[in-house]
Amino acid sequence: MICDRCGLPIWRETLEGPECTCKEGPSIRPVLEATIVTDGGPWCSHDMPCAVFSDLHAVYDLNSGIFKPSWNAQAEGWVLVKVPPWVRRFLKRYERKGHGC
Numbered sequence: 001m002i003c004d005r006c007g008l009p010i011w012r013e014t015l016e017g018p019e020c021t022c023k024e025g026p027s028i029r030p031v032l033e034a035t036i037v038t039d040g041g042p043w044c045s046h047d048m049p050c051a052v053f054s055d056l057h058a059v060y061d062l063n064s065g066i067f068k069p070s071w072n073a074q075a076e077g078w079v080l081v082k083v084p085p086w087v088r089r090f091l092k093r094y095e096r097k098g099h100g101c
């Protein structure tokens with residue numbers, strides 16, 4: 001699950017429900033499942049929205065199987081970055097200490 005307000009994954013499930021560290025409280029949206037249709041050629045169609053501009057479609061890389069930001073978002077400089085595990089652990093620890101999103 002992803003928090004609508006801060007855009008980060010919900011980091012803890014409690015008896016009351018999912019919990020996030022953003023100041024406004026959690027607003028939950030489900031993780032999207034993409035429908036990909038291809039005929040084996042070098043093109044396909046899908047219904048995954050862009051992570052930056054939700055009104056545009058993401059770009060699906062057939063070689064890697066990864067959704068990238070839309071062409072407009074890429075033209076503005078948005079890229080997909082894989083964050084090293086130690087950075088993710090540091091950020092989660094930093095958020096839990098109450099420094100916020």
